[in-house]
Amino acid sequence: MGNMPAGSKAFIWKQRGSLGAVEFGSKMLPFLTASGMMSYMMEDIKISGAAARMILLTGLAMSFLAAFVLSFVIDRTRKKSGRCRPWIYSGIILFAVSILLSLHVPKAAAGFGTVYAGIVFFALCFSVRLLTYPVEALLAGMTRNTEERSNLASVKGFAGSLAGISAVFLAGRFTAPGLGGADGGRQYVMVFTVVILASMLIGSFFLKEAYLPPVPDSQRHGLKVYAEDFKAFFTDRYFLILLLYGGMLMFGTSVFSTFHVGDTYGISGGTGNAALVKGISYSVPLAAYLAVPFLTRKMTKRQCALLGTAVYGAACLLLLVSIKVLPVSYPALIMAEVGRGFMWAMLWAMEPDVFDHVDHDTGRARAVFPVAVISVAIGIGNGCAGVVRQCLTALAGNQGNLAEAATQTDGRTSFIGIGFILIPLAVSGVLAFALRFYKLDEDYPEIRRELDRRYKKK
DSSP states (O other), rough: TTTSOHHHHHHHHHHHHHHHHHHHHHGGGHHHSSHHOOOHHHHHHHHOHHHHHHHHHHHHHHHHHHHHHHHHHHHTTTTTTTHHHHHHHHHHHHHHHHHHHHHSSOOOOOOHHHHHHHHHHHHHHHHHHHHHHHHHHHHHHHOOOOOOOOOOHHHHHHHHHHHHHHHHHHHSSSSOOOOOOOTTHHHHHHHHHHHHHHHHHHHHHHHHOOOOOOOOOHHHHHHHHHHHHHHHHHHHHHHHHHHHHHHHHHHHHHHHHSSSSHHHHHHTTTTOHHHHHHHHHHHHHHHHHHHHHHHHHOOOOOHHHHHHHHHHHHHHHHHHHHTTTTTGGHHHHHHHHHHHHHHHHHHHHHHHHHHHHHHHHHHHSSSEEEEEEEHHHHHHHHHHHHHHHHHHHHHHHHGGSSSSGSSSSHHHHHHIIIIIIIIHHHHHHHHHHTTTOOOOHHEEEEEEEEEEEEEEHO
16 A cells, blocks of 8 residues: 555545444344343243244244345445445344343233244344344445455454454353343343444444445346346356355364364363463464455465465364374464464455456346355354264263274274364365365456446446
8 A cells, every 4th residue: 555645545444444343343243142132031021931942043034034135125225325334224223222122121911022022032133134244245345456355354354353352351241141041131231232333333434335336227126136146146156166165164164163272181181271272262363364465465365265274274184183292282273263364354355256256247236145145155054063063072972872992082082083173174175176166366357347347337
């Protein structure tokens, strides 16, 4: 940015700061657990545990479907304030209203109370989706410069990591409510709500979507157009690569995160340094995201993603070795966090380039809908990782289901090493193979010039 005019520099830093604030708030949302709100509502309305579980499952499913359908509408929104910001404001309002309604439960019959709780919970879940989908799509509308997209992706990751640290700090000061918890969760919910709303309001106020391609009238409505959206993305090779990359990335990193330095010490009969592990987990991801802008000056997104995959794979190997050789446990954890940071930043940076590629081929600009689809793929990867974790943990813990050798420490160690380290290592190989076919970095400059010419005419 050395040769940029002062106004351009100010705009870029303003964009980064505003995106960071919005991302910080959105990444705090998952820490505001649904069980927190349901706990004190159960106390006020006397909802049964079975009814609460039904409300949780139904509310989550319905809100996800509603927000997914709404993503088509957001993609066709063209306001002076942007494509995503109007819906972020709508999500903020609905989120605040749902929290207030949950705090003031009317005194009525049990049946009415259950219905009231279900409606409020659905409003909360829907508002969360209404906030997260447009926020995830902001990167595509804030700049058409591919290098700046990588820089903004690093801001996105940095803000997310900072949100995780802040959430742990806040949760440590309050009793995290469980379902039907004695404290009711009011204080916990209100503190997180204030932090989330403040950061998202401040960030969205200064945020500007500078790149909003025109949308033809024919694209605004109709099931036929929606069907064409599905077809356009699911027949695009780069979008399919992104789906595979996002799902497998979440799967591999989620499985790996279960098995860390403390486990290697526990299996070997030693004790780990909990404070050092916590320091690494907090600081290294932040440093990795800060390093991304420097890497992208010399490397393409594909090369950066491959570098992150290689570093992450090396961490898996080191951690496998560290089961026997303790001194390399901490370098393995550091490398895992660095590789994770590079890979996630590149996923976010590649998304808007792929959207532009589909726009170039079809003549229809979209951002929120494909982000919603990618979030589904990531959710599937996370769900599969959870199943694998539970199965492997159960097998490793239930010695009767293992061979006789597994009842000994060496056998158990080998089993866990194969399950929790070699699986992510194999996933790293799949990711590296998939990235071989991502050649959009080479084609993108011409695609960008063609899109600029097309939109200038319109």
